[in-house]
Amino acid sequence: MILPVAAGLTAGLSLIIAIGAQNAFVLRQGLQRSHVALVVAVCALSDLVLIVLGVGGLGVAIERAPLLLEVVRWAGAAFLLGYAVLAAVRAIRGEHLDIPGAQEKRTWKAALGTCLALTWLNPHVYLDTVLLLGSLASSHGVDGRWWFAAGAGLGSIVWFSALGVGARFLAPVFRRRSAWRVLDGAIAVLMAALAVFLVI
Structure with a gap:
């Protein structure tokens, strides 16, 4: 029991800690202290669902549906590019925590979406x-x-909670407009880059 849990925790953290679109969003919400609990819960629960689906065998089904992956690839690229434009606009404007109303711009519905x-x-x-976690899990046998x-699910919960809550300790640094410009840039x-990578 301990070995599979430890292996899942290690594998889950190694995949999730790499800075990506999701982590960048959680970090920004944490810095703004805006709907942090909601964002952390959605990210962690989504990961748990995906891990269960992968371990349950969905990975095999997805490998046999290349058209589905193609649709998700283009939709994801379009969304990431749109989000990049919004982040670039924020960087140019220099929005930061001290701007009146800056935290209210994103409603909980917008944050959730x-x-x-x-x-x-x-x-x-x-x-x-x-696919990857599902494959790694299968090496531990039916029960393992x-x-x-x-273990992988625990890793997701720990990481997103630490990222969302821990971001507030970086808030003093991000009181400066230049810091927000660097982050949003x-x-x-x-x-x-992720959008282009998905397309090519």
């Missing part, structure tokens, strides 16, 4: 969480694979 899109329209989620899934470049 963006979070769901960054999670479920991202082909890397299916490749990493469903669910302990592996539990980096997010814009990252999102655009």
Whole structure:
């Protein structure tokens, strides 16, 4: 039991910690202290669902449906490019925590929609969480694979909670307009690069 859980935790964290669209969004929401609990819960629960689906065998089905992956790939690229443009606009305007009304611009519905899109329209989620973790879990046998899934799920919960809540400790740094410009500029470049990468 301990070995599969530890393996799942390690594998889950190694895949999720890499900075991506979802992590960048959680970090920004955490810095703004805007709907952090909602965003963290949605990211963690989405990961748990995807891990269970992958361990349950959905990965095999997805491998046999290349058209589905193609649709998700283009939709994800379009969304990431749109998000890159929004981040670039924020960087140019220099929005930061001290601007009146800056935190109110994103409603909980907008935060929820963006979070769901960054999670479920991202082909890397299916490749990493469903296919890769599903394959790794199968190496632990029929019973062990669910302990592996539990470890991977724990990794997601720990990471997103730490990222969302821990971001507030970086808030003093981000009181400066220049820091927000750098963050949003980096997010814009990252999102655009991911969009191009998905297309090519």
